Amino acid sequence: MAKKIVVDPITRIEGHLRIEAQIEGGRITDAWSSSTAFRGIETILKGRDPRDAHHFVQRFCGVCTTVHSMASIRAVEDALKIQIPDNARLIRNIIMGIQNVQDHVIHFYHLHALDWVDIVSALSADPKKTAQVAQSISNWPLSSATYFKGVQDRVKAFVGTGRLGPFANAYWGHSAYKLPAEANLMAVAHYLEALEWQKDVIKIHAILGSKNPHPQTFLVGGMSIPVDPDSQNALNADKLALIGKLLKKARAFVEQVYIPDLLAVAPAYLDWAAIGGGVGNYLSYGDFPMDNSGGIDNLYFPRGIIMGKDLANVLPVDEQKITEDVTRSWYEYSDGRADKHPYDGETNPNYTGPKPPYDFLDTDGKYSWVKSPRYNGEPMEVGPLARVLVAYASGNADAKGAVDFVLGKLGVGAGALFSTLGRTAARGIDCLMLAQKTELWLQQLTDNMGRGILEVHNAEKWEPSTWPKEAQGFGYHEAPRGALGHWIRIENGAIKNYQAVVPSTWNAGPRDAAGKMGPYESALIGTPVADEKQPLEILRTIHSFDPCLACAVHVLDARGNEIIKVKAL
Amino acid sequence: MHDPEKTLLEGSVSEEILQKWEARGVNRRDFLKFCSVMTASLALPATFMGQIAEAMEADNRPPVIWMEFQGCTGDTEAFLRANQPTAAEIILDYLSIDYHETIMAAAGHQDEAAKNATVEKYKGKYIAIVEGSIPMADGGVYCTVAGNSALNIAREVCGNAAATIAVGTCASYGGLPAAAPNPTGAVSVSEAVPGATVLNLPGCPLNAENLTAAIVHFLTFGKLPATDSFGRPKFAYGKRIHDNCERRAHFDAGQYAEGFGDAGHRQGWCLYKLGCKGPETFHNCPTIRYNEGSSWPVQAGHGCIGCSEPQFWDSMTPFYRRLPQVPGFGVEATADKIGLGLAAATAVAFGAHGVASALRKDDDSTVKRED
Numbered sequence: 001m002a003k004k005i006v007v008d009p010i011t012r013i014e015g016h017l018r019i020e021a022q023i024e025g026g027r028i029t030d031a032w033s034s035s036t037a038f039r040g041i042e043t044i045l046k047g048r049d050p051r052d053a054h055h056f057v058q059r060f061c062g063v064c065t066t067v068h069s070m071a072s073i074r075a076v077e078d079a080l081k082i083q084i085p086d087n088a089r090l091i092r093n094i095i096m097g098i099q100n101v102q103d104h105v106i107h108f109y110h111l112h113a114l115d116w117v118d119i120v121s122a123l124s125a126d127p128k129k130t131a132q133v134a135q136s137i138s139n140w141p142l143s144s145a146t147y148f149k150g151v152q153d154r155v156k157a158f159v160g161t162g163r164l165g166p167f168a169n170a171y172w173g174h175s176a177y178k179l180p181a182e183a184n185l186m187a188v189a190h191y192l193e194a195l196e197w198q199k200d201v202i203k204i205h206a207i208l209g210s211k212n213p214h215p216q217t218f219l220v221g222g223m224s225i226p227v228d229p230d231s232q233n234a235l236n237a238d239k240l241a242l243i244g245k246l247l248k249k250a251r252a253f254v255e256q257v258y259i260p261d262l263l264a265v266a267p268a269y270l271d272w273a274a275i276g277g278g279v280g281n282y283l284s285y286g287d288f289p290m291d292n293s294g295g296i297d298n299l300y301f302p303r304g305i306i307m308g309k310d311l312a313n314v315l316p317v318d319e320q321k322i323t324e325d326v327t328r329s330w331y332e333y334s335d336g337r338a339d340k341h342p343y344d345g346e347t348n349p350n351y352t353g354p355k356p357p358y359d360f361l362d363t364d365g366k367y368s369w370v371k372s373p374r375y376n377g378e379p380m381e382v383g384p385l386a387r388v389l390v391a392y393a394s395g396n397a398d399a400k401g402a403v404d405f406v407l408g409k410l411g412v413g414a415g416a417l418f419s420t421l422g423r424t425a426a427r428g429i430d431c432l433m434l435a436q437k438t439e440l441w442l443q444q445l446t447d448n449m450g451r452g453i454l455e456v457h458n459a460e461k462w463e464p465s466t467w468p469k470e471a472q473g474f475g476y477h478e479a480p481r482g483a484l485g486h487w488i489r490i491e492n493g494a495i496k497n498y499q500a501v502v503p504s505t506w507n508a509g510p511r512d513a514a515g516k517m518g519p520y521e522s523a524l525i526g527t528p529v530a531d532e533k534q535p536l537e538i539l540r541t542i543h544s545f546d547p548c549l550a551c552a553v554h555v556l557d558a559r560g561n562e563i564i565k566v567k568a569l
Numbered sequence: 570m571h572d573p574e575k576t577l578l579e580g581s582v583s584e585e586i587l588q589k590w591e592a593r594g595v596n597r598r599d600f601l602k603f604c605s606v607m608t609a610s611l612a613l614p615a616t617f618m619g620q621i622a623e624a625m626e627a628d629n630r631p632p633v634i635w636m637e638f639q640g641c642t643g644d645t646e647a648f649l650r651a652n653q654p655t656a657a658e659i660i661l662d663y664l665s666i667d668y669h670e671t672i673m674a675a676a677g678h679q680d681e682a683a684k685n686a687t688v689e690k691y692k693g694k695y696i697a698i699v700e701g702s703i704p705m706a707d708g709g710v711y712c713t714v715a716g717n718s719a720l721n722i723a724r725e726v727c728g729n730a731a732a733t734i735a736v737g738t739c740a741s742y743g744g745l746p747a748a749a750p751n752p753t754g755a756v757s758v759s760e761a762v763p764g765a766t767v768l769n770l771p772g773c774p775l776n777a778e779n780l781t782a783a784i785v786h787f788l789t790f791g792k793l794p795a796t797d798s799f800g801r802p803k804f805a806y807g808k809r810i811h812d813n814c815e816r817r818a819h820f821d822a823g824q825y826a827e828g829f830g831d832a833g834h835r836q837g838w839c840l841y842k843l844g845c846k847g848p849e850t851f852h853n854c855p856t857i858r859y860n861e862g863s864s865w866p867v868q869a870g871h872g873c874i875g876c877s878e879p880q881f882w883d884s885m886t887p888f889y890r891r892l893p894q895v896p897g898f899g900v901e902a903t904a905d906k907i908g909l910g911l912a913a914a915t916a917v918a919f920g921a922h923g924v925a926s927a928l929r930k931d932d933d934s935t936v937k938r939e940d
Contacts, residue, residue, distance in 0.1 A: 007677040008715045011670045014642045037712040039639050040752030049887040059745050062643020114674045158661050165666045169683040170674035195657045199650040203863045210869035211859035213646040213774050217871055224871040226835040233837025351710045356718040457829035539676055
């Protein structure tokens with residue numbers, strides 16, 4: 001007999017997500033993805049200075065910080081036809097590159113790993129054997145028996161207090177955990193190492209942009225970090241060297257810890273290469289321009305679409321085919337339509353759910369604050385898997401090499417990519433590609449500076465007096481979690497309309513007018529659940545998407561707000 | 570080699586405490602360093618180190634319930650970048666973080682049970698931390714966790730806490746969700762739970778070093794630090810950015826960057842004309858900076874946006890428009906007049922700099938906010 005269960009909150013994600021699932025015979029037969037928080041930032045943007053928008057939208061999310069700034073300034077630059085200096089392109093690529101690398105590592109170790117790694121089991125590991133395992137898969141220096149014994153002692157002392165803090169009341173000992181104790185201990189050590197590593201490597205954002213999270217360095221028309229080899233107040237040889245050192249540190253951890261761990265853990269969970277496939281359609285806007293033409297023909301990750309898992313055909317992207325459907329979301333459109341293109345987007349909240357506190361949502365009606373984006377009417381998965389698949393199928397040599405290497409190591413075919421495990425592996429591949437590429441952009445920036453090219457900002461169209469009366473633009477970005485688009489309409493120097501369609505909106509959205517499920521919902525169908533009171537398997541598949549819900553929900557229509565004047569002194 | 574500072578530090582913390590920490594896998598050097606940094610962050614004399622060490626001693630780890638409502642997780646991410654102590658040390662050694670959705674292993678019913686257990690067992694003793702604003706409109710439907718509204722949860726958890734720390738500007742003052750026209754009726758923690766004891770640590774995001782310092786202050790003295798009229802601790806928000814700014818000399822000397830990437834900008838001149846809100850903002854960014862002291866906005870060439878001030882999304886925008894009439898080194902002089910005079914001859918600028926320094930003690934005539 002079917003039974004409906006609820007997981008709320010889904011933890012180890014950004015934001016507020018709730019999953020309701022119907023279970024029959026130990027498998028999920030139906031699922032509903034709901035976001036339960038809403039802020040209304042796009043409404044707040046209306047009437048404001050388009051040059052300020054990137055500060056506001058950056059606060060969509062503090063985990064994938066920078067990504068909305070990036071999409072926002074590209075939208076304004078597209079609207080006003082602004083060409084940025086080459087140095088700005090390179091600084092942006094470095095900032096975005098390390099953002100992806102750092103974010104993926106945090107996701108793997110701190111958000112996703114505990115679905116696969118049993119911390120309690122690590123207490124019974126033999127440190128000597130753990131050292132043997134670690135040394136057999138990598139040259140990473142922190143791999144002695146003494147080192148692992150130290151980590152184990154520290155965890156033992158912590159567990160000995162009887163107060164497990166964030167590790168309390170979890171699914172330890174669950175039958176779905178398959179790793180030997182030694183692999184668990186190694187993973188716990190790397191969990192702690194990665195916590196240290198992430199705060200170090202992201203100092204690149206502080207050097208180039210003052211701080212992280214929420215760097216303050218993007219500008220419409222370029223960047224605000226000055227470059228000058230002859231100034232102590234600008235990016236100079238000393239700071240370039242520090243960035244170079246941090247990039248090497250980032251790359252070493254990815255190559256010697258993250259990828260070997262991924263390849264060591266995956267064989268214990270190969271059944272997950274046949275679970276969690278989802279909609280099978282993939283969208284990537286592509287990113288990381290390799291030249292400063294401003295076009296999309298020379299992006300490191302190419303732009304494209306794959307429909308129905310057909311890797312033989314990568315189709316071009318036409319942003320005009322993107323719509324957002326609100327049939328099952330807590331909104332309604334003023335003209336009663338089910339969907340709209342983002343340029344014309346509006347979002348009138350219309351909450352029809354139960355009054356809190358509640359036990360179940362009305363999943364036959366509207367049930368989420370996330371809208372349902374569609375491409376040509378179809379749901380699309382976005383993220384590292386989409387990015388890597390489009391690159392792989394387009395013949396990108398780096399993607400092809402990395403994907404074939406991973407598939408070969410695991411002894412599986414390309415079909416395994418369309419799964420929970422495939423999504424997790426693709427994130428590692430994406431991370432590796434960028435960890436290896438970002439040094440090139442630093443080198444090119446150094447070369448420019450050596451030739452005396454110091455421009456970081458194009459101020460030709462900085463003043464609103466130089467703008468047309470009306471303009472509109474589309475800004476894209478491949479954020480860690482996938483295809484991100486911002487659409488802006490500018491009128492008389494102010495924001496007329498602003499819409500963002502973000503990765504977790506694509507992935508977490510509910511059903512549409514035609515009843516088609518979103519990627520999360522679709523991926524959960526058929527997932528086994530060994531113990532419905534401890535639905536660890538649901539977390540595995542949902543976490544494989546790396547949900548980011550504050551990003552996904554941010555929209556609201558205008559009620560005619562005004563810009564508040566700067567207060568007088 | 571003999572290190573007098575080290576001897577002084579070790580001398581003030583008892584051997585017994587150091588040994589207890591070592592038994593728990595924290596070496597004495599790290600622990601002493603932590604106590605020393607905390608003492609300095611709180612602007613206390615070094616003699617307080619022993620007291621801080623005792624407050625942190627043994628497994629008196631205070632339970633913490635960290636709740637996120639209408640936030641972006643930026644303050645959590647800032648916490649993960651903390652260095653003294655690091656996030657790993659805080660999680661394993663200093664606090665018992667019994668509930669934090671972003672990092673905790675449990676989910677759904679199990680994690681709600683963990684939270685409820687702490688509220689029951691440590692009633693009136695745990696620390697509540699809130700990230701993000703709380704929506705009041707339409708019965709609280711704009712933010713729910715486990716089927717309950719943020720407002721209900723905050724009232725229960727903050728209402729029974731020993732103290733509540735609002736991290737970031739959203740929890741402190743409503744922040745971005747409360748910016749005009751405030752679509753969801755977002756408010757701060759102290760507005761949502763009027764009876765609670767709340768310390769505000771604004772900033773977008775907050776500086777993690779200020780959070781660890783505030784917690785240690787509470788553990789050491791059993792009470793929250795002294796605050797200004799906006800509920801911010803004076804140890805971190807007692808001075809204007811402008812007054813501690815490394816570029817202040819350029820302001821006083823009339824040396825302003827006129828455009829991003831121009832010669833003045835590359836030479837670290839004052840960002841006032843590019844919109845810097847430092848003259849109106851109270852925060853310790855210039856002294857502690859971010860990411861282990863790596864940098865802060867002005868150092869990286871972008872003006873301050875005033876992110877630690879209430880309603881800054883409305884009051885400080887447009888961000889790139891210069892503040893009107895910030896007085897320079899005299900009540901009457903403004904940047905334009907100074908700049909005009911200086912354009913004639915650079916030599917005058919050096920002269921003026923000297924004059925400015927001499928007049929610095931009269932700085933009270935510049936912008937001042939009442940506490």
